[in-house]
Each structure stands twice: as structure tokens, then as C-alpha cells.
Amino acid sequence: MLRVAIKILVISFFFIVMTGYSIAAEKGVVTYEKDIKKITSEKCIFCHGSDSPTIDEFDKDKEGFKKKMKGPRMETYQNLMIFVNGKDAGAVMRRLDDGKNTKDGKPGNMYQFLGNTDNERAKNFEVFKKWVGNWTLKKKKELTEDELKTIKAIEK
Ligand code: HEC
Numbered sequence: 016m017l018r019v020a021i022k023i024l025v026i027s028f029f030f031i032v033m034t035g036y037s038i039a040a041e042k043g044v045v046t047y048e049k050d051i052k053k054i055t056s057e058k059c060i061f062c063h064g065s066d067s068p069t070i071d072e073f074d075k076d077k078e079g080f081k082k083k084m085k086g087p088r089m090e091t092y093q094n095l096m097i098f099v100n101g102k103d104a105g106a107v108m109r110r111l112d113d114g115k116n117t118k119d120g121k122p123g124n125m126y127q128f129l130g131n132t133d134n135e136r137a138k139n140f141e142v143f144k145k146w147v148g149n150w151t152l153k154k155k156k157e158l159t160e161d162e163l164k165t166i167k168a169i170e171k
Contacts, residue, residue, distance in 0.1 A: 045146040047092045047170045054139050055089060058128050063089040070097055092170045099147060100166045104155040108147060113140050116152055 045051070055063070063086045067073075073080055073087040080086070089095045098106035109117075110125035113136075117123065129143075130136035144150050148167030151158065 044169070045142055047095070047146070047168070049171075050142050051095075051146055052092075054129070054142065055095065058130070058139070059125075060090055062086050065090045069094075070103065096168065099168045100163055102155065104158055104163065104166075105151055105153050107143070108150055109152045111140060111143055112150075112152060113137070116150065 062084055065088065067085045067088040067090075068076075068080055070087040073085075087094075087098075089098065095107070097103055098110075099108075108123075110123040111129065112123045113126055114120050114122040126136065126140065129139040146168055149162065149165035151162060151166075153162070
């Protein structure tokens, strides 16, 4: 009887510890819903919101939209992913890079919008980097299938 009770205790203890670990691990995972959406809606939507052109519309009149300070629409997970691992894969990484991975050592031209201070920009950049996982500045045509798969960028 005692042996059974001890076994149950040991097993329950094990499960409690494991649950604790998995909750902690989940907290560390960066997701679109939990972390990225907040940044894009504060920092990017002004020019990449639902009143902005789709990427196809944008490509037809880039100069016109640039003059109006409008970039292609990135207001939803699906639309943002076009620029992460979709048709224009790597664009988010090329535009947001802090300059440590670029050839000329200059930050991407959207890096400035990540925050109002050096600190805020660096912090939000780290969140994006963690979210993407494999931070690559390669273009769609230079990316292999395997490399594309290493891009995490999960929704939830
Ligand atoms: C003040 C307006 C403005 C803000 C704010 C802004 N962008 Fe942009 N963005 C543009 C414009 C205009 C373009 C198109 C011109 C260019 O390519 O530089 C662009 C282009 C881009 C591209 C390239 C799209 C393509 O065609 O490949 C990406 C990626 C991007 N922005 C991401 C972001 C992210 C992420 C944020 C927020 C951190 C952001 N932008 C904030 C105006 C803005």
C-alpha cells in the first residue's frame, strides 16, 4: 500500500515539474499574436495598414505610393508573412536589420521606425529576431526550401 502511495507521489511530482517547465518554455516563445502585433500596430500600420495598397497594387505604382508615404499592406499575420517567408521572403529582415548583418553595415531603412529611442529600437529588433528564428537577409530566390523552413515566425 505504502509503495503504491509513494509511486503515485513520485509520478505526480514529476508531472508538476514538467508542467512548470512547459509553461515557462511557452512564455519564452515569441508569437505574432502575443508580441509582434503590438509592435506593428504601434510602429508600422500608419504606413502599412489596411488603407495601404496590397503588394500587387504597390508593385504597379511604387513611386506613386512612396510619395504618399504608403508601403504595402502588412496589417494582418498573412499579409506580414508575405515579407517574411512568402513571395517577398526576407524583406522584413532586410528592412529591419540593425546593420550588423548588412553588407554596408547600415541598418535597413525601416529599422528607424522600430522605436523612438535607441533602446526601444534595439529592444523591438530583438523581439522580431527571436520571432523569425533564422534571421536571414537573403532574397526569396536565394533561399533554399530548407532555409525557408527554419524561419519560425509563428502566429500563436
Ligand atoms: C512613415 C511610413 C512608414 C513606416 C512607419 C514604416 N514603413 Fe515600411 N515602408 C514605407 C514605404 C513608403 C515603403 C516603400 C518604399 C521602400 O521600399 O522603402 C516601405 C517598405 C517596407 C518594406 C519593403 C516592402 C517590399 O516591397 O518589399 C518592409 C518589409 C517594411 N516597409 C516594413 C516595415 C515595418 C516592419 C515597419 C514598422 C517597424 C515599417 N515598415 C514602418 C513606409 C513606412
